[in-house]
Every structure is written in C-alpha cells, then in structure tokens.
Amino acid sequence: MSNPTIGVLGLGIIGGIWARHYNDAGVLAGAWNRTPQPDFPQWQADPAAVARAADFIQIVVADPPAVQSVIDSILPALGPGKTVIQSSTIDPDSSDTFRTAVLATGARYLEAPFTGSKPAAQGKQSVYYLGGDEALCAEVDPLLSLGSAHRIRIGDNRQACTLKLAMNLRVSVQMQVLAESFIMCRRSGITDDTYFNALAPNITHSGLDKLKEPQVRNRDFAPLFSIKHMLKDMRLAAGMSTTGDLATLQTIKAQLTAAADAGYGDEDFAALFKLIDK
Known part of the structure; x- marks a missing residue:
C-alpha cells in the first residue's frame, strides 16, 4: 500500500499525542474523541467517518466496554482494505471478541497495546507489543514508528494483551x-x-x-x-x-x-x- 493513512479514535493523554505526530507526518486522515474536540487536526464527527477516511484505524480508549462501543460504531465502515489497530489495554477474551467482529467484515485486526506514559509519547519513545500476523506487523511498522521507539512482535492477539x-x-x-x-x-x-x-x-x-x-x-x-x-x-x-x-x-x-x-x-x-x- 503506497502512502497509507491512519485515523485515531480516542484523543486522551496518549492518543492525542500520537495523532499529532501522525498529522505532523502528513498521514492523519481523521481523529475522533467521545468528548468532542472540533479544533483537533482532521477532526471527524463520529468514529465511522474516521474509519471511512483512513486505511488504518487506531483505537486508543479506556477499557473493553469503550472499545466495544467504538467497534460497534465502525463495523459498517470496515471491509477489505481496512485495518484496525487496537491499542487500548484490554484482556485476551475481549480481544478475541473484537478480532472476530472485525475479521468478519473482511478487514484486518492487529492487537497493539503499548508501554510508556505521556513523556514517552511526547518524545516518540512509546513501545508497542504487537499481536498478529508477522507480515501485517511489518506492514504497519512505518506508521507506528512515527510515534514510537520500538515495535515488538509478541505473538498472537491474546499473548500481546x-x-x-x-x-x-x-x-x-x-x-x-x-x-x-x-x-x-x-x-x-x-x-x-x-x-x-x-x-x-x-x-x-x-x-x-x-x-x-x-x-x-x-x-x-x-x-x-x-x-x-x-x-x-x-x-x-x-x-x-x-x-x-x-x-x-x-x-x-x-x-x-x-x-x-x-x-x-x-x-x-x-x-x-x-x-x-x-
């Protein structure tokens, strides 16, 4: 995929920083947050609009119920050519549920939790733990490298969680x-x-x-x-x-x-x- 774009769903302490890194690199196609931030770069009114605009959709929200709400909102906009990067901290069983729902649309799913708090995100020193297909991990690496220092493939989605x-x-x-x-x-x-x-x-x-x-x-x-x-x-x-x-x-x-x-x-x-x- 040439010149892939990414959208960020969840603009909290970390998601907002990453989204600005992506925007600075010219690859941010959309951004959304439950509490509206209409002045944020590439702001969209709902998660589905971000999913329609971007090749890769990164979810950075609080917990499994919040991820479920986002997944439910974007499923109609998913399909072949779309990839969900799930970066919220969740449990393995929830990851299985979200992965199954995304794959059923023809889209791809990558579990990508991370370590590193606000200073690390600001300094592009976040570390991702990737759970998914090795080829997909390699494909997404250039995008994730825009806001991180390391991307470590752990194994499958459950192992990453x-x-x-x-x-x-x-x-x-x-x-x-x-x-x-x-x-x-x-x-x-x-x-x-x-x-x-x-x-x-x-x-x-x-x-x-x-x-x-x-x-x-x-x-x-x-x-x-x-x-x-x-x-x-x-x-x-x-x-x-x-x-x-x-x-x-x-x-x-x-x-x-x-x-x-x-x-x-x-x-x-x-x-x-x-x-x-x-």
Missing part, C-alpha cells in the same frame, strides 16, 4: 515498593537526598524510579498514568483464568482500590505513596 497486563503489574508493584521503601527510610530520619543517592547505584534502580522520583519528592501527582486506569488494568489481569494464584497481583489490586476509594483515582498511580504518607 497478556504481556501488556503483565508489564503493568510490574510497574504498579515497583511503584508500591518505591513508596514503601522511601517511607521506611524517611520515618527513620534518612533524608530524601540520601535515599535517592543510595538508590541510584543500587541494582534495583529502574527507569520507573527515575521517572517517579520528582513526583514522590514534591508530592506532585499530576496524571501521567492514573490510579483509575492502572486499577482497571489490574482488575482485567486478576480476572484472567490463569492468574488466580498470583498473590502480588491481588495485593497491588487491593492497594489501587484503596487509593481510588480514598479519592485519588484521577491522580497519577504514584499517588499510591499517599496511602502511607499521611
């Missing part, structure tokens, strides 16, 4: 560990500078520690990725048939639930810190 949820489990647990170890030291009189200076050369120091250090130090929990969205992901992970015996998953889901119940749902998931820093 599973790996994404597994990565978010790691991230949320690491945030909880950072919060607890930091508070443990602070309560003993160790200064914040001493803690982070000691953490930096430690074998456990991670990119998440570096990203979240300013938020923890300054109690700035403006959302890069919110408590409510991480809780949604951990609920999806905990609902899988293969995860019932994963104790840490259950623990972090409980912590995120407590944070949401405390009124922190719209704050960054670093606000797990607030549960123990009273």
Whole structure:
C-alpha cells in the first residue's frame, strides 16, 4: 500500500499525542474523541467517518466496554482494505471478541497495546507489543514508528494483551515498593537526598524510579498514568483464568482500590505513596 493513512479514535493523554505526530507526518486522515474536540487536526464527527477516511484505524480508549462501543460504531465502515489497530489495554477474551467482529467484515485486526506514559509519547519513545500476523506487523511498522521507539512482535492477539497486563503489574508493584521503601527510610530520619543517592547505584534502580522520583519528592501527582486506569488494568489481569494464584497481583489490586476509594483515582498511580504518607 503506497502512502497509507491512519485515523485515531480516542484523543486522551496518549492518543492525542500520537495523532499529532501522525498529522505532523502528513498521514492523519481523521481523529475522533467521545468528548468532542472540533479544533483537533482532521477532526471527524463520529468514529465511522474516521474509519471511512483512513486505511488504518487506531483505537486508543479506556477499557473493553469503550472499545466495544467504538467497534460497534465502525463495523459498517470496515471491509477489505481496512485495518484496525487496537491499542487500548484490554484482556485476551475481549480481544478475541473484537478480532472476530472485525475479521468478519473482511478487514484486518492487529492487537497493539503499548508501554510508556505521556513523556514517552511526547518524545516518540512509546513501545508497542504487537499481536498478529508477522507480515501485517511489518506492514504497519512505518506508521507506528512515527510515534514510537520500538515495535515488538509478541505473538498472537491474546499473548500481546497478556504481556501488556503483565508489564503493568510490574510497574504498579515497583511503584508500591518505591513508596514503601522511601517511607521506611524517611520515618527513620534518612533524608530524601540520601535515599535517592543510595538508590541510584543500587541494582534495583529502574527507569520507573527515575521517572517517579520528582513526583514522590514534591508530592506532585499530576496524571501521567492514573490510579483509575492502572486499577482497571489490574482488575482485567486478576480476572484472567490463569492468574488466580498470583498473590502480588491481588495485593497491588487491593492497594489501587484503596487509593481510588480514598479519592485519588484521577491522580497519577504514584499517588499510591499517599496511602502511607499521611
């Protein structure tokens, strides 16, 4: 396909950034969001209009019900020559449902969840986990590369969804560990500078520690990725048939639930810190 175009359905923190990258590259054919943004480049009034205008349709919304609503809206506009790129974080069973519906129209379906929050998206450093046909992954690579650093083929659609949820489990647990170890030291009189200076050369120091250090130090929990969205992901992970015996998953889901119940749902998931820093 020469000069393929892409449309974005969902202009939240990440989808809006990607859509602007596509627009800057001259390949954005349409953009839509549930809350209207008529001044957005290539704005369309409904999802079906985006699907009619674009060769590739990327879905970036909150959860499986939101994806279902979008799929239902665009099905009449799909068919041969169209490809749905599903980039919302969903569970494997939901992915199977959406894939079946899209393929029945003659269109193609690629599961493409991602990792990387707002700064990564802005810097074109997002990482995609691709689940689908190898040839399709190669075909879509030039488009996805416009807003990402890496595109990793994981396997099929179910495996891509599973790996994404597994990565978010790691991230949320690491945030909880950072919060607890930091508070443990602070309560003993160790200064914040001493803690982070000691953490930096430690074998456990991670990119998440570096990203979240300013938020923890300054109690700035403006959302890069919110408590409510991480809780949604951990609920999806905990609902899988293969995860019932994963104790840490259950623990972090409980912590995120407590944070949401405390009124922190719209704050960054670093606000797990607030549960123990009273």
